[in-house]
Every structure is written in C-alpha cells, then in structure tokens.
Amino acid sequence: MAAFWREYRESWIAVVALAVVLLVVAAALLAPWITPQDPYDLANLNLRDARRAPGFVGSGGYVHWLGTDAQGRDLFSAILYGLRISLQMGIAAGAVAMTLGATLGILAANAGGRIEQAIMRVVDLQLSFPAILLALVLVAVLGQGKVPLIIALVTAQYAYFARTAYGAATAERQKDYVEAARATPLPGHRVVVRHLLPNCLPPLIVVGTVQVANAISLEATLSFLGLGLPPTEPSLGMLIANGFQYMMSGRTWISVYPGIALIVLIVAINVVGDQLRDQFNPRLRR
C-alpha cells in the first residue's frame, strides 16, 4: 500500500486530481454546514434575489459569490447540493453496475459453454450499442426518479464491467494458483470468491473509477435533456439546463458555474483513473 502510494505520488497531476476529488466529495458531504442557505427550502428564497450576478449581496445579508439562479437560489449552495445528488447517482450506479457486471463476467468465464456464450453475446451486443441511447429509452420508459435513473445507468454501463471481469478472469483462471486451489477439496465457489475475484479486482477498480465519472456525466446529460431526475431533486445537469435559457441574455453564470463544477469533478476522477490504470498495468511497470 505504501509502495503503491509512493508510486502514485510521482505524478503530481494525479495527486492534484485526487485532492480535488476528495475536496469535492467532502464539500458535497458537508454541504448543509458550509453553504449559506438550504437552496430547496422555499422559505429561504426571495424572488427579488433572482438572477443576480456573482458578488451580489442578497436579502439574506450574505454575499452570493457565484450569483443566484432564476428562483433566487444562491448558486454556490445549489451547486454543492447538486453535487451531492450527482455523486450519489454516479457512485450508486457505478457500484451496482460493477457488482452486476463482475458477477456476470466471472460467471461467464467460469461456467464456459452455453452460459458463457449467452452472457458474452448479450454483453458484446450492448457494447456495440451506444450507452446513451439505451439510458435514454429506459428513462423514457421507466419514468423520472432516482431508481429508474439508476436502473438506466446500470443497464447502460454493466457491460463494460462484465467485459473487463470476463477478460481478467479468463486470463487468471489458467494460472497455476487457481489450478492449485481447485486441486484442494475447497468448494468451487470458494475458489472463485477467495482466489479468482481478488485478482480480477485491479482492472475492475480502474474501469470503476472511469465509469463513475461516466455515470455522472450521463446523468447530467439526461437531466439536461429533461429526462433525468424530477425538478425536486436538481442535479448539476438540471442546474445547467435551467441556466441555458438565460445564457442568451448574458446571464451566463447560472449555467457556467455548475458546468465548471461538473467538469472539474469528471476530469479529476478520470485523471485518477488514468493513473491507477498505468500503475496496475504490468506492461508499463519498470
């Protein structure tokens, strides 16, 4: 672990990215304590404060550092609360997709024969089909809300995990240690869970980080298109969509700041994922 961290530290960009990710997660977790207002408590909102430029001192008596949106919400607060929802969606969808995908992938690699064929055919088919279309249709069919959205994101993403797990598991199970474990009287599922699975984890973790970023981005896209979460639970995508109509009249901050928050988060997660991939990749080992 210490050696792993020492190697990670060699890339200062990756360290900065990790710091940014941690900072954003912390800020999102602590949002109720560090924001000047609860943006979804209607009693706090005053329409006279609506669409004010950054730096405006509103009726609450504090400075709106990032301005306010069309309902008079403090944008800084709205962004942190939006980040909470975006992160929730991304992590939940990523975790479920990873569990489902890894199970299917390892099952396929282990079972062989018809089961392998059937699972991997479906996975390959899905990989050739753009995730966004799939998610779009599912959200349209299942309706709005957190659970339908997570189902849509998981369906759109599990195939990546299944492919990765399948690849890793087929490579691992030919190795001697698996062979040796199988020769012992241990039950088959124990060999899979205790021996095969841990060795398939590194590539899955890399795909996992990238897919969390993708899930956040996909969720934002769907919300931007008006197909994501209901307006009562505004994620970053919806904040951006709400600001879009005011952009033409020069009130750009309503869209731009939530967008910057979104991008900083996604890019930082991707940089961390890239670094992890390089470190896990045996071919790049010195």
Add this chain to the structure above:
Amino acid sequence: MLGYVIQRLIQASLVMLAMSALVFVGVYAIGNPIDVLISPDATQDIRAATIRHYGLDLPLWQQYLAFLGRLVQGDLGRSFVLNIPVLELVLSRLPATLELALASVLIGAFIGIPLGIYAGYKPDSPVSKGIMAASVLGFSVPTFWVGLILILTFAVNLDWLPAGQRGPTVEVLGVGWSFLTLEGLQFLALPALNLSLFKLAMMIRLSRAGTREVMLSDTVKFARAAGLSEFTILRRHVLRLISIPLVTVFGLEFGSTLAFAVVTETIFSWPGVGKLIIDSITSLDRPVMVGYLVLVAFLFVTINLVVDLTYALLDPRLRRGGRV
C-alpha cells in the same frame, strides 16, 4: 466463405428480432398509450373504439406479431401526435442528422489524425503533451456542456455564427442538404464541431498510439536508411500502416455519432432524428420511439455485420466459421 456469410446473416437477423421484441415490450408494455391518445373526458364508447382501432385490446404477443408483420413490410406505424407514417417522418429527418454526423466524423479525422501522428512522432514535446491533455478533456467533458460553451463563445459573445437551427437547404436528388451554401455551412459549423469533439479525442489517441508503435518498426528504419525525408515517411508509411484500425473505428463510430447526435441536436435545435426522438419521448409518441429505435438497431446490426464481413475478407482465419 459463403457458410460464414450465411451464419453471420442468421445471427444478425436473430439479433434484430430480439431487439425489436425488447423495444416493443419496453415501449408498449409499460404505461398505457391510450391515455396519450384521447382526452380523459372522452366517453367510454370513443375510448373503446380507439382502443380497438389501434389493436390495443389484443394480448401483447398478438400486438407484437402484428407489429412484426407490418415491420417486415416497412410499415412502422403512424405517429400518434403528427399522424403521419413513422418511416416517412424518420426519413424526412434523416438527411439533417446524416449531414451533421458526416461533417463531425470528417472534422474528427482531418484534424485528429494529423494531431495524433504529431503527438506520436514527438511524444515528449510540450505541444504533444498539450494535444494529449486536450484529448483527455475531449473524452471526459460532457457533449452538452461543450455545446453550451460553443454557443456562448461563438454565438453570444463573438456573434460570428448562428446559435441553432439548420440553415437554408439545397435540393439534391429530392433531399435538402445545407452544406452546399455558405450560409448553410455557417449553421452547420458549431453543431458539427460539438459532435466531433469526442471523435477528435479518440482519433488523436488512436493515431498517436499507432504512430508510436510504427515509428519503432523496421519499416521506418529502412525508410530512413533509404534517405526518405521524415515527412515522406510519416505520410507514405506511417499513415498507411495506422490507417487500417482507424478506418474500422471510423466506421463503427459513425453509428454511435448518429446516436450522440441526440444531445447536440437538442442543444442546437438541429431538426434531425435525434431531436425527433427527444420530442417523441416528451410527448409519449410511442410509434415514433419504437420506429426510431428499430431503425437505429438495424443500422448498428448492419454496420457490425459489414465490419465482420470485411474482416473475414481481410483475414482468412475467420472464414472457417466459429469464434475468434
């Protein structure tokens, strides 16, 4: 070879069948389309008549079979909202999307490949590092956000290009194309650039990786020994060697570009099929949703089939059936 082709054709039709069933069940089985069709205060008689008219009283599998029967004849049903045949509707919107997708793939190739080759040729130069950093951004920044920034920069602040809609079209072969006029091109520029960013990033990565590999090969050593200039080596040897995987990805990407056009078209109010599907989702126009999805699935299966068959032509090992 013939056996392989037949095998792949059967596979492709099975996939199409499965997709059509999934789409049909997914879109029709959940929720009741009749609520969209008639106003809630219609009489029971009108309600029953409408249900019978659309065959919505039959069991689902009969509805599916009827749908499949019509599908084979090229009849995708009529739009609930606009009351025109879905196929006609989709086809009338298709040229706009094709134009957009083609423009963006071309931008991706003509800018991305040279940049990628440069980054692979001089991997340590600051310019290359800048190119690679930009490609990471292109991969990770969501399309809709880039679209907003493009509109903000070029349409609102600089006022150089229009912020949306499609420009005037010129009729060629009975279809309107907008890239033939200067004004049409101005309207095309921002959406095409927006849609191309992902492809651009990918082309950069692929051609960089390919170039780095090829530069170490004997081909390049011998070409250098023969006294060819570096530019000639890059153009005549490296470009040719890396072009095979690029062409494959290019083909596959064209399909996904059509899909991603959904986002770009919505932002730029581009009247293509992507905007159509979003509109049909918001107005619960089920026949249009089903028709669009079946067409897209058909497109994907066809592209994959063509790619597989091309591979089989290029690589004899694949012809003897079986998996790779």
